[in-house]
Amino acid sequence: MKFNQDVLIIGGGPVGLSLSIQLSRLGIRHMLIERNTEVSPHPKSRLLNPRSIEILRLWGLEDDVRNVRVSAKPTFYFGNDLISAWRQVFRPAEVLSDEISRSVSPCEVEGVLCSQDVLEPILRAAATSYETADIRFGWNAEIVSGLGQDGATTVGICDLANGVSETLNVRYLIAADGATSPIRTALGVETTGADRTLEAISVLFRSDLSKYGDTGVSFFVLSNPETIGTAVIAPVDEHGRAALLGRPKVMDEQPLETINWEEVLRLGVGVPDLPLEIIDVRAWRAAVVIANEYRRGNTFLVGDAAHLMPPNGGFNMNTGIQDAHNLAWKLAAVLQGWASEALLDTYDSERRPIALFNAAEAIRNLKALVDKDEDGRGGGFRQDHYVHPGLALGYRYNNGAVVYLADQDRSDNWSVGEYVQSPAPGARAPHLWLTSPSGQTISTLDLFEQNFVLLTKPETAAAWATAVNDAARVTGAPVKLITIGNGGDWNSTSGDFSALYDLRENEAVLVRPDGHIGWRGSAPDSDALTQAIGILTKQPEMAHFA
Structure with a gap:
């Protein structure tokens, strides 16, 4: 059967785009389909660890990331709210300077604060700059036949704006289609979970917090059983955007749709009349879902389709970018004729143990943060949550x-x-x-x-x-x-x-x-x-x- 595309990537988030960039740099022609034309305004993943930055450095994107990152070094403040005295302050860079030499990486070992909503446009621009890549935003893809087999997979793609459609015979299909991954479901790939699932919230808002705390820091970790419960306020950029993350006390007391998030945010900051603007509210699930197979025939799972883990420690997107880096050279080797199909099996055997290890660490971090002590406080401190060069490198x-x-x-x-x-x-x-x-x-x-x-x-x-x-x-x-x-x-x-x-x-x-x-x-x-x-x-x- 004749192939229209050697590689089709379904999903244009950070991991799908990363795979596209690396394939292009290795000279592999491919197509990427993404339903959304715009990048989500929600910050989501914030920390790029040193290994991911090293990969971006290879692609010539390190300076672009530096230009949009939060310039302050990550710092973590633990307390009741932003205006009260802090119970503890932790600066990872100070620990790293004592415990690890900066000679181990050309990039910052403590990582870079660059949220997904500002990273993704950089990756989009890079991916679309290569002639080897056919990138289509605003297109949908549906599997017609041959999913997970060893031959071609037939895929129908459609431009959502004008209804124009095509049918492709694809040699290798990459599922970068997110945590609920319709492709993973259609394949029947089972998943491994963990003993903790936490329904959580992310409230993106705009407010001038500079008079109440150092808004150049990474996280304000709040634990006050009398008011907000356990949650985090994280400044997103240097233009007044911030996010409330976690499971505040109010989520245990009333239905999500009835919560007054302005009131909750004011409790978190500790200022009853704080001026603020709610930009976006998004519920999410802090859980572990690891696919039991990363490859089924000619189909590969990457990013959230392969693994989902709590955000505590910032491992999931970094794991996904490194998945893409691992898979790309193997696909190129097979397509260029100097490797056999057996090499592609090592994507699973190499990357799946990394996801399991990272997910276990994320769960440990989550438990330390939300489990209550005898006084009813959460917000426990675990240094490996914030300093993990061994995991990253x-x-x-x-x-x-x-x-x-x-x-x-x-x-x-x-x-x-x-x-x-x-x-x-x-x-x-x-x-x-x-x-x-x-x-x-x-x-x-x-x-x-x-x-x-x-x-x-x-x-x-x-x-x-x-x-x-x-x-x-x-x-x-x-x-x-x-x-x-x-x-x-x-x-x-x-x-x-x-x-x-x-x-x-x-x-x-x-x-x-x-x-x-x-x-x-x-x-x-x-x-x-x-x-x-x-x-x-x-x-x-x-x-x-x-």
Whole structure:
């Protein structure tokens, strides 16, 4: 059957757009369908963690995000309301400066405050700038036949404004269609939940809060059983917009549609006559829903369709962006002919454990926030809620397209609050600042996107060059040799490359296009490198201990 589209993405939120951008950068033509023509004004997800910023950096969008972010460093105030004395103040940047070196990432380790309503236009503009992408806002998609099969899926698409329709035969279908995901439901994919579901509210409003508190901060965490109960007031931007988030006391006392949100907000601020304007009110559910399968035949679940978790810690959108980054290079590899379908199975085996781990952390944060103490107060403090570089940067792929070390710990119990860079297979490649002979400065992370990259020292370059050429010729995979050190392609300016990557004698490290280490070679050997790339791209189920 002839395919009209190799890849069709249904859903144009941050994750669908991220997948589109990465596919375009890898040269893959595709289409994205999104019902909505406008971005929702509601802020929703606010924190971009350092790994997501590193990915945006690859796409040339880091400065765009910096231009619209909340400029203040995240700070958390705990108390009864905005005008009373604070019981506790916590500044993550101060903890990070003591516990973790800023040399572990080219981006802020504490993350950036950039809400979805200002991030999404940046992603839309970037996605639509590529000729490889056919982006259609204001279009609807309906599955006609072949959903979840190994052949083509037939999809009908329609322009909602004028009724113009088309029928497509799609090779790979990406469900980025949200938490209720009609595609996931139609596939019959079951989900794993958690022991906590909390009906919550988000009230977007405009008011000048500057005279009552530091509105450049990230969160005011309020816990007062006599008035508002447990809730958060979060300034959204520097133009007077803020949001009330959580489950205030009034939600336990009367139906949602009867609540006077102006009165509730004034209780939260502590000012009975506070001037304010309600912009939007949206109910939501703090729950965990993880799809038991991320792939069914030619269909893949990404973002909220694959996983939903409470917002506590800001993990869900970041997990989704990283899902897209993982899946894109694998789709490109198969479509370009240098990988087999088996590589696509590793999207599930690599990314689903990350979602389960992150969701468990979000639940812990939620419980700490809303569970009541003996005085009836919530708003409990858990440092890992606010400082989690280990979760953001330290996650590893312990089952998938990775050739493991014999003594490697393959558990999913990495640290949340602490992060030490690791050169082990499955880990994100360590960051170092590099300078070229011409004076250009980049991060090691900037080297990884288009190819497999074999990193080694200059003195072993000639021997490894033969192995790289042979492996590329035999496997068809794009492989590039890069040397780091005196006389090499790049020289490290922020640390010892050989020590950080644990390279002895003639060793080398093979880094996948998504920046995760895939294999470590003990000596230049064409057969060993060719076999490793063959396992990674065509037979990952045979990944063995090196």
